[in-house]
Amino acid sequence: MEQRVNKAAGNSYVIEVENLVKRYDDLTAVNGISFNVRRGEVFGLLGPNGAGKTTTVEILEGMRKADSGTAFIDGIDVGRQPKRVKSIIGVQLQSAQFFDHLKLTEIVSLFGTLYGKKVDANDLLERVNLEEKAGSYYAPLSGGQKQRLSIAVALVNDPVVLFLDEPTTGLDPQARRHMWQLIKSIQDEGTTVVLTTHYMEEAEELCDRVAVMDSGSIIRMDTPDTLVEELLATGFTHDRQPKLANLEDVFISLTGRSLRDE
Amino acid sequence: MSHYWPLTVISMKMYFRNRQGIFWALFFPFLIMIIFGLLDFGGFNAPDIGIDDRAGNSASKSLIEKLQGSGDDPILVISRGIESTLLAELDDGDLDAVFVIPEGFAQPGRRSTVRVTTDARKPQASGVAVVVLSDSLENLFQEMATVPDEFLIGSRFDIDQATIEGQDQGFKGFLVPGIAAMAIMQGGIFGVVFTLVRFRAQGVLRRLFATPISPAHFLVGQVITRLTISVLQAYILLAVGALVLGVSIGGSPAAWLSMTLLAVLGGALFISLGLAISGMAKTEDVAAPVSNVIALPMMFLSGVFFPVDSLPDTVARVTQYLPLTYLADGMRAAALEGAGVTSLGPEFLGLALWTALMFIVATRTFRWE
Numbered sequence: 001m002e003q004r005v006n007k008a009a010g011n012s013y014v015i016e017v018e019n020l021v022k023r024y025d026d027l028t029a030v031n032g033i034s035f036n037v038r039r040g041e042v043f044g045l046l047g048p049n050g051a052g053k054t055t056t057v058e059i060l061e062g063m064r065k066a067d068s069g070t071a072f073i074d075g076i077d078v079g080r081q082p083k084r085v086k087s088i089i090g091v092q093l094q095s096a097q098f099f100d101h102l103k104l105t106e107i108v109s110l111f112g113t114l115y116g117k118k119v120d121a122n123d124l125l126e127r128v129n130l131e132e133k134a135g136s137y138y139a140p141l142s143g144g145q146k147q148r149l150s151i152a153v154a155l156v157n158d159p160v161v162l163f164l165d166e167p168t169t170g171l172d173p174q175a176r177r178h179m180w181q182l183i184k185s186i187q188d189e190g191t192t193v194v195l196t197t198h199y200m201e202e203a204e205e206l207c208d209r210v211a212v213m214d215s216g217s218i219i220r221m222d223t224p225d226t227l228v229e230e231l232l233a234t235g236f237t238h239d240r241q242p243k244l245a246n247l248e249d250v251f252i253s254l255t256g257r258s259l260r261d262e
Numbered sequence: 263m264s265h266y267w268p269l270t271v272i273s274m275k276m277y278f279r280n281r282q283g284i285f286w287a288l289f290f291p292f293l294i295m296i297i298f299g300l301l302d303f304g305g306f307n308a309p310d311i312g313i314d315d316r317a318g319n320s321a322s323k324s325l326i327e328k329l330q331g332s333g334d335d336p337i338l339v340i341s342r343g344i345e346s347t348l349l350a351e352l353d354d355g356d357l358d359a360v361f362v363i364p365e366g367f368a369q370p371g372r373r374s375t376v377r378v379t380t381d382a383r384k385p386q387a388s389g390v391a392v393v394v395l396s397d398s399l400e401n402l403f404q405e406m407a408t409v410p411d412e413f414l415i416g417s418r419f420d421i422d423q424a425t426i427e428g429q430d431q432g433f434k435g436f437l438v439p440g441i442a443a444m445a446i447m448q449g450g451i452f453g454v455v456f457t458l459v460r461f462r463a464q465g466v467l468r469r470l471f472a473t474p475i476s477p478a479h480f481l482v483g484q485v486i487t488r489l490t491i492s493v494l495q496a497y498i499l500l501a502v503g504a505l506v507l508g509v510s511i512g513g514s515p516a517a518w519l520s521m522t523l524l525a526v527l528g529g530a531l532f533i534s535l536g537l538a539i540s541g542m543a544k545t546e547d548v549a550a551p552v553s554n555v556i557a558l559p560m561m562f563l564s565g566v567f568f569p570v571d572s573l574p575d576t577v578a579r580v581t582q583y584l585p586l587t588y589l590a591d592g593m594r595a596a597a598l599e600g601a602g603v604t605s606l607g608p609e610f611l612g613l614a615l616w617t618a619l620m621f622i623v624a625t626r627t628f629r630w631e
Contacts (some may be wrong), residue, residue: 061472083474091472096465101276113268114473153469 005170014161014192015040015060022055029055031216032069037161042193043226044119044203047213054094054198056213057163060194062086074160087115090159090191092150094166100139104130107138108152115157128182129151129259144175146261151182161192168202171253174259180205269475269483277487287453287491291499298441298567299507301436309358309387311338312348317367318442321402325363328398337394338502352379358387361395368406394626429542438503438511439593440566442496447560447586449495451539451553453488453545458540459549462631471630481628485533492529493522500597513600520596520603529590535618541611560586565594588612 015037037043045053058064060071062082071078078085105121112119118169121211125134128148147167154162168176183206187193193259197203203210204224211221284318315322331337348360362377378395380388461467470480504511512518543549570578581587592609595601
C-alpha cells in the first residue's frame with residue numbers, strides 16, 4: 001500500500017526525457033528526442049520499423065547508454081544510475097524468453113529475488129491468468145502464455161513504470177484482447193505503462209497519449225483522439241466509408257472471446 | 263551478494279532437470295572408456311616374460327625354446343635376468359610374468375618347481391603365460407622318455423599369483439584417469455558454450471540484464487553448478503574405471519584430495535575457456551565448430567589415450583603445455599600413484615596459469631546480447 005501512495009506522489013511526470021541522442025556508427029537511431037510521461041498514464045511509442053522506438057525504450061530501461069541528452073525515471077538519472085532505475089521499473093522485452101527447465105512459479109520467484117523481493121508467485125501468475133500453469137515448465141507454453149508470464153515477471157518488483165515492447169505481436173485476436181484487459185488493469189492499479197506497438201487499433205484502445213517516431217525523431221505527440229481529429233480537419237477521408245464493424249469483430253463474434261492457448 | 267545463492271540453486275535445478283545433458287556428460291566418456299578399455303591395446307602383443315634360468319642345463323634350454331615357439335611370431339617374448347631385477351620390471355609393468363627355473367631342473371628323480379609370478383591386473387597375459395608354460399613342460403616331459411614315473415608334471419611347478427602395488431596398470435590404468443580429465447574438459451567447454459549461446463539466442467541473458475543484477479551474479483551461479491558437475495563426473499568415471507575395468511584408483515585420502523582439487527581447477531579452467539568461446543562466437547553455428555576445433559585435437563594430443571611421449575618430439579614439446587595435458591597427467595599421477603597435492607606442483611601451476619588466462623579472456627568477452 002505504501003508503494004501505491006508513493007507512486008502517486010512527487011513530480012507529475014514520472015519520465016522526463018531531454019534531447020536524447022543515440023548513434024550507431026553512421027546511423028543516428030535516436031536524434032535528439034524530448035518527451036515527458038505523466039504518472040499513471042499509458043504512453044504509446046509508435047512508428048515504423050527502424051524509427052528508434054526500441055532504442056529509446058532500451059535507453060530508458062538502463063540497457064543502453066545514450067550518447068547525449070538526459071533521461072530521468074522517477075527523478076533518477078538513467079545514464080548515471082542504471083541499476084537504481086532497473087530496480088524500480090518493470091520490463092517486458094521483445095522476443096526475450098525465459099529458462100526452459102524451470103516451472104513458472106520458480107521463474108517468478110527467481111526474478112523476485114533478483115530484485116531482493118520475496119514474491120507470491122501464485123498471486124502474480126493469477127493476475128495474468130496463468131494460475132493453472134503455475135506448476136508447468138516454460139518451454140511448452142503458447143505464445144500468449146509466454147507473453148503473460150513475461151508481464152507477471154515484469155511486475156515482481158511492483159514497478160513504478162512498466163515498459164512493454166510490442167506485447168501483442170504474434171498473438172491471436174482472443175489473446176490480444178486479453179492482453180489489453182491486463183494492461184488496463186495494471187494501469188488501474190496506478191502503474192505507468194510505456195508501450196511500443198505496430199498496431200494502431202491497440203494504441204487507440206490503450207494509450208492516453210502517443211508519440212509518433214520516424215527516423216529517430218518524434219514527429220507528433222498527443223492523445224489519439226486529438227491526432228485523429230486533426231487529420232480529419234485537413235479534409236482527410238477514406239476512399240471507402242468504413243463500416244460500423246470490421247472483419248476482426250466478425251472473427252470475435254464467430255469464435256468467441258475465450259482464450260485458446262491451453 | 264544475496265543474488266548468488268538463488269541463481270546457483272536455479273542453475274543446478276536446470277542442469278539436473280535436463281536429463282539429456284546429464285546423459286551425454288556421463289555416457290559419452292563412459293562409452294569411450296569401455297570401448298577403449300575392452301579393446302585393451304596392451305593385450306594385443308605376445309606376453310613379455312622374464313626368465314631366471316638357474317639350471318642352465320640342456321633341459322632348461324629346451325624349455326625356453328619351447329616357450330618361444332618356432333614360428334616367426336614368438337608365443338612369449340623372453341628376456342633373461344636374475345629374479346630380483348625381473349620382479350622389479352614386472353612391478354613397473356615392463357614384464358607380464360616372471361618364471362624362475364630352479365637349479366638342477368629336470369634331473370631324474372627330483373621335483374622341479376618352476377616359480378611363476380604374474381601380474382594380477384593383467385589376467386589375459388598371465389593366463390597365456392601359464393598355459394604356454396604348462397604345455398611346454400608337458401612336451402618336455404614326453405621328450406624325456408627316460409624319466410622315472412614319480413617325476414610328475416603336476417608337481418613340477420607352482421603358480422604364485424602376485425598382487426603388486428605397481429606403477430603401471432596397463433592401458434586401462436592409463437586410460438581411466440585420462441578419460442576423467444577429458445570428461446572435465448568436454449563438460450566445461452561444451453556445457454558452458456551451448457548453455458550460454460542458447461541463453462543468449464533466446465534472449466534470456468538480455469532479460470537478466472534488464473534486472474539490477476551484474477553479470478558476475480549470473481556467472482558465479484553457472485560456474486558453481488559446472489564445478490559441482492565436474493567433480494561428480496570425475497568421481498563417477500573413476501569409480502566406473504575401478505568397478506568395471508578393474509583399475510585400482512587412489513587409495514589414500516591425499517590422492518583423493520589431489521583428484522578433487524584437480525577436478526575443481528580443471529573445471530574452472532575449461533569453464534572459463536567455454537565462457538571465452540561463447541563470448542567470442544556470435545551464434546550457435548559458430549560456437550559448435552570452434553569448440554570442436556579446440557577440444558578435439560587436445561583429446562588426442564594431451565595424453566588422454568596415448569602417452570604424450572609417443573608423439574613425435576616436436577609435437578610433444580608443444581603439447582606438454584596444453585591445459586588438458588596438465589589435467590590428464592595430474593589425474594593419472596593422483597589416481598594411479600597416489601600423488602598428493604605437493605608432488606603435483608607443475609600440474610597445478612600449469613592449470614592455474616591457464617585458468618587465469620582464460621578467466622581474463624572470458625570476462626573481457628562476456629556479452630549479455
